[in-house]
Amino acid sequence: GQNIDQPTEMTATEGAIVQINCTYQTSGFNGLFWYQQHAGEAPTFLSYNVLDGLEEKGRFSSFLSRSKGYSYLLLKELQMKDSASYLCAALMGDAGNMLTFGGGTRLMVKP
Amino acid sequence: GAGVSQSPSNKVTEKGKDVELRCDPISGHTALYWYRQSLGQGLEFLIYFQGNSAPDKSGLPSDRFSAERTGGSVSTLTIQRTQQEDSAVYLCASSLVGQGTEAFFGQGTRLTVV
Numbered sequence: 001g002q003n004i005d006q007p008t009e010m011t012a013t014e015g016a017i018v019q020i021n022c023t024y025q026t027s028g029f030n031g032l033f034w035y036q037q038h039a040g041e042a043p044t045f046l047s048y049n050v051l052d053g054l055e056e057k058g059r060f061s062s063f064l065s066r067s068k069g070y071s072y073l074l075l076k077e078l079q080m081k082d083s084a085s086y087l088c089a090a091l092m093g094d095a096g097n098m099l100t101f102g103g104g105t106r107l108m109v110k111p
Numbered sequence: 112g113a114g115v116s117q118s119p120s121n122k123v124t125e126k127g128k129d130v131e132l133r134c135d136p137i138s139g140h141t142a143l144y145w146y147r148q149s150l151g152q153g154l155e156f157l158i159y160f161q162g163n164s165a166p167d168k169s170g171l172p173s174d175r176f177s178a179e180r181t182g183g184s185v186s187t188l189t190i191q192r193t194q195q196e197d198s199a200v201y202l203c204a205s206s207l208v209g210q211g212t213e214a215f216f217g218q219g220t221r222l223t224v225v
């Protein structure tokens with residue numbers, strides 16, 4: 001399979017900034033997704049990167065370096081509702097459609 | 112429908128029984144994925160369908176697991192002779208084919224094998 005690694009858990013303070021890292025195997029890579037999943041709910045789409053660089057969307061930004069097989073999700077001005085799991089997923093394969101997930105990073109935001 | 116629909120939402124079954132889980136993808140989505148998620152864990156890939164191509168079954172954990180997709184739309188995941196370790200949430204997702212197209216998830220089926 002395609003090894004996608006991200007930290008298991010992170011803790012941050014309300015109002016702060018947190019960066020969640022993700023590394024993946026570069027062979028056959030075609031794009032990188034970040035999903036948010038609240039406990040007991042389905043994952044929901046946050047961002048997509050296919051080119052190197054930073055994509056900003058409100059309080060959330062995602063960065064990709066294809067050569068390094070590295071991405072991060074940056075969450076600014078943290079709110080309590082941001083407590084959730086954040087899933088890194090790589091689009092892999094010749095057809096570019098095989099979506100493989102990492103184990104997820106459980107983020108706890110504290111007051 | 113407006114989103115990915117899965118049924119049942121919850122299923123409790125006795126060890127050794129067979130179960131069928133259903134997924135109705137978003138209309139027009141040719142790619143369909145099944146994942147399994149144990150409590151507090153990430154998504155474990157099971158199987159992937161894309162159009163009329165042969166499905167990628169590389170994630171199925173054993174020959175007790177099988178899946179079909181009829182008419183390029185509805186998919187059924189079947190688990191035969193269920194075991195307690197099969198207890199998990201089974202998530203289905205669908206997407207359009209092409210780079211950058213996000214996958215939309217159903218709410219999942221929570222399977223409990225007792």
